[in-house]
Each structure stands twice: as C-alpha cells, then as structure tokens.
Amino acid sequence: MLAIIGAMDEEIELLLGDLREREDLSFPGVTLHRGALDGVPVLLTRGGIGKVNAAMTTTYLLMQGATRVIFTGVAGGVHPELRVGDIVVSTDCVQHDVDVTALGYAVGTVPGELPAWPADDTLRAVALEAARDVEGVRVLDGRVASGDQFIASREGVTRLWTGFGAACAEMEGAAVAQVCAKAGVPFVVIRSVSDTADHDAKVDYREFMPLVARHAKQVVRGMLARL
Numbered sequence: 001m002l003a004i005i006g007a008m009d010e011e012i013e014l015l016l017g018d019l020r021e022r023e024d025l026s027f028p029g030v031t032l033h034r035g036a037l038d039g040v041p042v043l044l045t046r047g048g049i050g051k052v053n054a055a056m057t058t059t060y061l062l063m064q065g066a067t068r069v070i071f072t073g074v075a076g077g078v079h080p081e082l083r084v085g086d087i088v089v090s091t092d093c094v095q096h097d098v099d100v101t102a103l104g105y106a107v108g109t110v111p112g113e114l115p116a117w118p119a120d121d122t123l124r125a126v127a128l129e130a131a132r133d134v135e136g137v138r139v140l141d142g143r144v145a146s147g148d149q150f151i152a153s154r155e156g157v158t159r160l161w162t163g164f165g166a167a168c169a170e171m172e173g174a175a176v177a178q179v180c181a182k183a184g185v186p187f188v189v190i191r192s193v194s195d196t197a198d199h200d201a202k203v204d205y206r207e208f209m210p211l212v213a214r215h216a217k218q219v220v221r222g223m224l225a226r227l
C-alpha cells in the first residue's frame with residue numbers, strides 16, 4: 001500500500017479532506033488514516049516535526065503494510081536558484097546534523113549506515129512529472145538535507161550547499177529514508193520551498209505555507225494518477 005506522510009497539519013489537511021472510506025488507526029504519538037485517495041488505497045498521516053517523529057511514524061506505516069512511501073512538505077531552499085513556491089524532488093537524503101567526525105567518520109555519516117539514502121527511481125520520475133504540471137514553479141531534482149534544526153542564516157545555507165551539495169533543508173526526509181532503506185521499501189521526498197533558509201526564513205515560512213501546501217497536494221494527486 002502507498003503511504004503518504006506530511007510533517008505538519010497544513011501539509012496533509014488538504015489531502016485528508018479528500019480521503020474516502022476513512023478509518024483512523026491510533027498509535028502512541030501518531031494517528032494513521034487509512035482510506036482511498038482518487039480511488040487509490042493509501043495510508044495518510046501527519047508525522048510530526050523532526051527526525052525522531054519521522055522515523056517513528058515511518059515504522060508504524062511499514063508495520064501497517066506500507067510498500068511505498070511518499071513524504072510531502074515544505075523546506076528551506078538551499079540551491080541558489082530556488083525561490084519560494086519551487087519544488088524539490090529528492091535524488092537522495094542526508095542527515096546534516098550527524099557528527100561523528102571525532103571518530104573519523106565523514107560529517108553526516110551515521111556509523112555503519114549509508115552516507116546518503118537514495119530515493120526510488122520510479123517514484124522520483126513520477127514525482128518529477130507531477131511536479132512539472134504545477135504552473136509557474138521551478139522543479140529541481142536534488143539532495144534533501146535533514147536535521148533537527150530550522151535553518152535561518154546565510155552561514156547555515158552555505159554549510160549545507162558547500163558541505164553536502166544540498167538543494168533544500170528540512171527536518172524529516174532522511175529519517176524516513178533511513179527506515180525505508182532498512183526495510184527495502186522505496187521512498188521519495190517532495191518538498192515545496194517555503195523560505196530560503198536565511199534571515200527571512202521565519203517570516204516567509206509562515207506567510208507562504210498555505211500556497212506551498214497547495215502545491216504539495218497537487219503533486220501528490222498528480223502522482224496518484226500516474227502510479
């Protein structure tokens with residue numbers, strides 16, 4: 001079954017309104033909604049903010065039979081060409097806040113794990129096609145950098161751009177990716193740019209959230225029609 005995760009209410013409430021034959025499954029810390037979106041059986045959930053919530057939610061989804069995972073939400077743009085409203089489809093995900101360099105590991109590498117988790121080629125291709133149907137936005141194929149930090153400075157952006165080659169910054173994607181990789185379950189992360197992760201990030205994030213949430217919904221529905 002296809003699973004769709006959003007980090008926050010704004011990111012899934014538009015999809016939830018269209019879920020038919022809805023059944024709610026409650027677990028400690030999270031509720032999963034099972035039903036049909038545009039006739040496609042799905043599990044839909046608000047996963048909460050940050051890597052721990054994302055990993056926990058993904059685990060519940062896999063245990064309820066998720067065989068493909070789409071993460072949708074907003075991000076801070078890191079690639080210099082990205083503007084508010086643009087869309088990033090993940091090539092892969094990294095955890096930029098992991099630092100075991102004192103033991104000789106590259107920054108971002110969890111010992112014993114991949115340095116980056118690649119997204120599924122089919123889901124990526126379908127997400128890119130669906131994203132290109134959203135009018136007036138740039139669609140970028142790029143690396144998603146996740147960490148338990150809201151990035152709101154030029155220095156933060158530079159660190160992610162030069163250190164990781166990241167296209168955008170968010171707080172969940174790589175945790176979903178890590179859990180999916182362990183289970184051999186394909187995933188993709190789709191992020192609409194709500195801010196450019198600089199000193200205006202806080203203001204832009206709040207102002208543009210409704211617009212970018214609509215873009216996210218459009219991409220997910222475009223994917224459902226193609227899967």
Ligand code: ADE
Nearest residue numbers: 074075076150151170197
């Ligand atoms: N999600 C949206 N904007 C973000 C930012 N600037 N940093 C981290 N996560 C975000």
